[in-house]
Amino acid sequence: MSEQAPKCPFHQTTTAGAPVVDNQNSLTAGPRGPVLLQDYQLIEKLAHQNRERIPERVVHAKGWGAHGTFTVTHDITRYTRAALFARVGKQTPLITRFSTVAGELGAADAERDVRGFSVKFYTEEGNWDLVGNNTPVFFIRDPYKFPDFIHTQKRHPKTHLRSPTAMWDYWSLSPEALHQVTILMSDRGIPVSPMHMNGYGSHTYSFINAVNERFWVKFHFKPHKGKVNLTNEEAAKLIGKTRESYQEALFGAIEAGDFPRWDLFVQVMPELEAETTLYNPFDLTKVWPHGDYPLIPVGVMELNRNPDNYFNEVEQAAYSPSNIVPGIGFSPDKVLQARIFSYADAHRYRLGTHYEALPVNAPKCPVNTYHADGQMRFFAQFGGNPDAYYEPNSFGGPKEAPEYREPPLKISGDADRYNHRDGNDDYSQPRALFNLFSDGEKQRTCASIAGSMKGVPQFIIERALTHFDRIDPAYGAGIRKALAHGGDAEVQATRSLD
Numbered sequence: 001m002s003e004q005a006p007k008c009p010f011h012q013t014t015t016a017g018a019p020v021v022d023n024q025n026s027l028t029a030g031p032r033g034p035v036l037l038q039d040y041q042l043i044e045k046l047a048h049q050n051r052e053r054i055p056e057r058v059v060h061a062k063g064w065g066a067h068g069t070f071t072v073t074h075d076i077t078r079y080t081r082a083a084l085f086a087r088v089g090k091q092t093p094l095i096t097r098f099s100t101v102a103g104e105l106g107a108a109d110a111e112r113d114v115r116g117f118s119v120k121f122y123t124e125e126g127n128w129d130l131v132g133n134n135t136p137v138f139f140i141r142d143p144y145k146f147p148d149f150i151h152t153q154k155r156h157p158k159t160h161l162r163s164p165t166a167m168w169d170y171w172s173l174s175p176e177a178l179h180q181v182t183i184l185m186s187d188r189g190i191p192v193s194p195m196h197m198n199g200y201g202s203h204t205y206s207f208i209n210a211v212n213e214r215f216w217v218k219f220h221f222k223p224h225k226g227k228v229n230l231t232n233e234e235a236a237k238l239i240g241k242t243r244e245s246y247q248e249a250l251f252g253a254i255e256a257g258d259f260p261r262w263d264l265f266v267q268v269m270p271e272l273e274a275e276t277t278l279y280n281p282f283d284l285t286k287v288w289p290h291g292d293y294p295l296i297p298v299g300v301m302e303l304n305r306n307p308d309n310y311f312n313e314v315e316q317a318a319y320s321p322s323n324i325v326p327g328i329g330f331s332p333d334k335v336l337q338a339r340i341f342s343y344a345d346a347h348r349y350r351l352g353t354h355y356e357a358l359p360v361n362a363p364k365c366p367v368n369t370y371h372a373d374g375q376m377r378f379f380a381q382f383g384g385n386p387d388a389y390y391e392p393n394s395f396g397g398p399k400e401a402p403e404y405r406e407p408p409l410k411i412s413g414d415a416d417r418y419n420h421r422d423g424n425d426d427y428s429q430p431r432a433l434f435n436l437f438s439d440g441e442k443q444r445t446c447a448s449i450a451g452s453m454k455g456v457p458q459f460i461i462e463r464a465l466t467h468f469d470r471i472d473p474a475y476g477a478g479i480r481k482a483l484a485h486g487g488d489a490e491v492q493a494t495r496s497l498d
């Protein structure tokens with residue numbers, strides 16, 4: 001006999017399911033009060049409200065997200081056995097979250113900042129999270145510096161204001177940051193919406209194919225809507241009108257059926273070539289030149305469904321570079337190594353032990369682990385076998401899968417704290433970038449840098465300028481000229497130089 005849930009009239013209930021008789025008037029001793037302690041429904045309502053917020057992300061707090069689909073358009077099975085790339089035409093559901101880095105949850109969307117670009121692919125072999133940015137490089141190459149760098153982007157402990165002095169003090173002492181600083185201060189520093197920007201995995205990851213060969217790989221997304229950016233003045237005007245321009249644009253486009261799409265490309269390097277490139281291919285402050293490693297097309301990502309509930313599906317989404325699937329692996333990139341630890345740790349703090357069981361994070365394939373219990377254990381036994389809560393066992397519990405073992409990775413070297421700045425060329429790639437800017441973009445970049453230096457002590461500005469001179473004397477000179485003109489006043493005029 002099938003069990004039917006009892007029919008329930010659509011009335012308001014307590015969280016224990018009992019009817020709420022009155023949701024307007026507290027339970028009081030007489031019409032003038034006081035309120036009675038036994039008004040549990042009032043107490044529950046207030047107590048619940050006190051728990052409506054969770055900690056915002058320590059970085060990338062402000063974000064916008066949507067559901068979608070990835071469709072394979074080109075065969076890359078010679079590089080990877082990942083199931084999501086198994087055949088042309090294959091579709092995989094996904095969710096994305098775009099974000100700014102430094103601003104808090106209520107920050108204005110159109111601020112100059114790097115944008116996060118996170119994608120969670122729900123593959124049949126587990127979730128693959130590509131947690132990247134709209135830039136191919138990053139400010140640091142050693143993860144030891146991440147908290148220091150982020151402290152320069154967040155509020156000053158005394159003034160509680162953002163501190164240009166802290167930013168330029170740190171950057172002028174950290175030349176490896178200048179590549180990313182050049183991108184941040186360029187036209188691409190303020191995309192008009194998440195739909196108008198590139199996405200990059202940024203790190204080098206690995207691909208492993210069906211015969212267990214390893215390749216190094218970088219991921220690139222290119223928007224069908226093209227790259228469209230705001231100048232500082234346009235952004236300031238827009239923020240004056242709305243602080244939520246990205247949410248309005250992304251949510252609005254999807255509601256209107258104008259689904260944003262990106263093409264996904266990869267750059268692929270055979271494993272042993274990493275020993276011969278002139279630059280360290282695992283250095284997060286460097287790109288692989290397209291001339292050496294051309295973009296190989298893979299597929300299309302389309303966003304076609306808005307979340308029904310922002311908190312459930314965007315705020316509670318937990319992306320982590322540790323989430324990889326068979327056929328996709330890590331690399332020796334030191335920053336990636338640190339991120340493999342940091343994100344799952346952040347999620348346990350922000351969302352709780354069982355964050356991966358929340359609907360938005362739950363894989364769409366079976367989950368069979370031997371983890372036990374913990375706070376908010378609200379779901380059934382993993383693996384479905386109540387007698388097998390340890391391994392090895394004799395009760396048919398899930399077993400390891402050696403067929404997915406990666407090929408061994410050769411590692412050598414003495415354990416030490418190596419100076420990551422020794423012998424590293426931090427100038428050639430920013431120079432290549434500066435020199436592909438139009439004259440207009442060069443001027444606007446210099447003006448944005450000068451504008452961001454307002455109030456910074458002169459000795460720090462001078463130290464920063466020596467680095468820009470080393471990138472290109474024209475770069476240093478352009479910033480000096482903009483500083484002499486009082487920052488970014490000239491920005492609009494330079495549109496005519498594009």
Ligand code: NDP
Nearest residue numbers: 136183186187188198287288289290291429430432433436
């Ligand atoms: P290419 O001429 O082949 O590529 C230049 C790249 O620069 C393109 O990917 C272009 O992106 C991108 N670009 C253009 N304007 C900006 C900007 N304001 N901010 C960020 N990226 C921009 O040259 P190389 O591959 O030899 O690289 C030369 C320089 O280009 C590098 O030193 C690096 O700074 C930059 N770059 C390189 C990338 C790479 O993966 N090789 C990726 C992104 C930047 P798009 O094609 O979308 O217009």
Ligand code: HEM
Nearest residue numbers: 057060097116117118131132133138143146202338342346
């Ligand atoms: C968010 C740590 C570098 C992209 C976060 C969060 C932490 C973190 C703790 C918040 C996670 C959460 O609460 O959900 C670090 C550390 C880094 C590092 C320790 C280096 C040592 C990077 C790099 C990139 C990046 C290099 C991009 C290439 C992102 C993105 C998010 C994020 C996109 C937001 C994810 C989301 O949408 O929820 N980072 N990060 N981070 N980080 Fe990093």
